Amino acid sequence: MQRHGAVIGIRAEMLEEYKALHAAVWPAVLAQIRRSNIRNYTIYLREPENLLFSHFEYHGSDFEQDMERMANDPETQRWWAVCMPCQRPLSSRESGEHWARMEELFHCP
Numbered sequence: 001m002q003r004h005g006a007v008i009g010i011r012a013e014m015l016e017e018y019k020a021l022h023a024a025v026w027p028a029v030l031a032q033i034r035r036s037n038i039r040n041y042t043i044y045l046r047e048p049e050n051l052l053f054s055h056f057e058y059h060g061s062d063f064e065q066d067m068e069r070m071a072n073d074p075e076t077q078r079w080w081a082v083c084m085p086c087q088r089p090l091s092s093r094e095s096g097e098h099w100a101r102m103e104e105l106f107h108c109p
Contacts, residue, residue: 002058003107006099009088010050018086019045028075036066052087054099 010018022043033041037060044053060066070076084098093100 002063003104004054004056004058005102005104006054006097007090007102008052008054008099009090010045010052011086011088012050014086015045015050018083021083021086026075026079029079032070032073032076036060036070038066050088052099053102 037058039057039059041056042054044055045051046053058066087098089098090100
């Protein structure tokens with residue numbers, strides 16, 4: 001199992017829409033998350049800075065392949081097209097990242 005954390009900004013004017021979307025995530029998107037071997041996926045909000053922090057556990061054996069399958073899923077692509085305009089990617093993110101990956105410094109099981 002691998003733990004993953006990432007951070008991204010959220011546009012203040014889109015915050016309520018983003019909250020509503022995540023209060024009722026599309027069933028096909030949730031199913032794809034499970035098929036991608038992701039468990040315990042959580043998104044946190046920090047205001048007033050308007051930052052989103054995500055954390056999930058990956059329980060598969062080929063992370064890159066599972067993420068590629070997710071990225072190629074048409075319903076997930078539609079979901080991302082709705083969510084991405086709400087987000088404000090960090091300027092410090094790596095090339096190719098939307099959410100900026102974070103380094104795990106501590107974990108207490």
